[in-house]
Structures are given as C-alpha cells and as structure tokens.
Amino acid sequence: MLLKFFSRPGVRAHLRGLAEELCESTNSVRLELNKLEQVGLLKKEAEGQKIVYFVDVQNTFHTELVKLVSKYLGFDQMIVDLSSMSSEIEKIYVVGDYARGIDGGLIQVVIVGNIHADEIYPKLKTIETRVGRKIELILLKTELNVSNFDNILQLV
Numbered sequence: 720m721l722l723k724f725f726s727r728p729g730v731r732a733h734l735r736g737l738a739e740e741l742c743e744s745t746n747s748v749r750l751e752l753n754k755l756e757q758v759g760l761l762k763k764e765a766e767g768q769k770i771v772y773f774v775d776v777q778n779t780f781h782t783e784l785v786k787l788v789s790k791y792l793g794f795d796q797m798i799v800d801l802s803s804m805s806s807e808i809e810k811i812y813v814v815g816d817y818a819r820g821i822d823g824g825l826i827q828v829v830i831v832g833n834i835h836a837d838e839i840y841p842k843l844k845t846i847e848t849r850v851g852r853k854i855e856l857i858l859l860k861t862e863l864n865v866s867n868f869d870n871i872l873q874l875v
Contacts, residue, residue: 720751723820724761724774725781725788730820733769740821760784792817793850797826800846807833812863812871826850829857 723737724730734752738745752772755761762775774781789795794813802808809832816823830839836858847854863871 720748720755721784722788722792722822724755724772725784726792726820727818729773731766731771731773733766733771735769737772740819792822793826793852797828797846797850797854800842800849801828801830801839804842805832805834805838810863814857814871818871825853825855827855827857829859829863831859831861831863833860834858 720737720741723732723740732740734745734749737743737752738748741748752761752763756763756772759775759778760780761772763770763772765771786795798811801811808830810830812818812829812831813826814829815825815827817826839856839858843854843856
C-alpha cells in the first residue's frame with residue numbers, strides 16, 4: 720500500500736478500489752488504511768458516497784518515504800543509468816503497473832528523444848540486474864501521446 724501512495728504524487732484511492740487492485744479483502748485493506756491514517760501518513764475525506772484516502776504531505780516522514788519507495792522501486796538508479804546512456808534523452812516516463820503504484824515485477828518505461836535502440840538495449844540487462852526487475856522500453860522520437868496509457872509517471 721505504501722508503494723501505491725508514495726510512488727507518485729497526488730494518488731487518491733478508496734477502499735473497494737484498493738482492495739480490488741491489491742487482490743485483498745476490504746477488511747484487511749481497511750485495517751491497513753486505518754493504521755496509516757492513525758500514524759498520520761494518510762488523510763481521508765468524503766468524496767460523494769466514498770471515503771477517499773491520500774497522502775498527508777505535511778507528515779514529517781513524507782519526503783523520506785517517497786525517497787525510500789523510489790529507491791525500493793529502483794527508479795532513482797534507473798534514471799541515472801538511462802540518462803547516462805544518451806545525451807539525446809528528453810524525457811523518461813514510467814507507465815503501466817508501476818505508474819499505478821503496483822510492484823508487478825515489470826517496469827514499463829517510455830523514453831522520448833532521438834534515441835537508437837542499439838545505444839540502449841545492450842546496456843539494459845545491467846540496469847535490470849541493478850534494479851532487480853525486468854524493464855520494457857518504448858522508444859519515441861516525439862512527445863508521448865498520453866491517451867495511449869492509463870497511468871503515467873514522469874521521471875525526467
């Protein structure tokens with residue numbers, strides 16, 4: 720659940736949606752949400768008929784948790800490694816499960832810029848080993864068409 724809330728800014732989620740997404744019972748998700756709210760990491764508010772949970776950015780540990788989750792997901796090292804491969808990289812996005820805050824083992828990355836696959840793919844295995852996850856790259860010459868993806872997390 721920490722991955723869901725602290726891997727990207729502005730995440731808002733409700734109990735049933737989280738239970739479905741995490742394949743857990745609503746009871747176990749409710750218990751965890753209550754604990755996270757009690758320690759001040761999450762806040763909640765009514766949104767229509769639903770109670771929506773979101774990160775309390777005023778919490779003392781907010782910045783550290785964001786860094787910790789980023790490090791756990793390997794995003795920090797992945798950005799450094801990918802950026803160092805070519806000076807032509809304009810933007811890097813994470814899409815799919817990781818952009819939704821779900822650690823599914825496959826990180827889908829969109830790189831925008833004048834990049835040639837032969838520059839990046841030979842070095843990809845090293846990055847995968849370092850972050851401990853499989854990486855699927857999508858190389859684009861022009862800007863990302865956001866309508867092609869349901870969730871997007873811009874890293875660079």
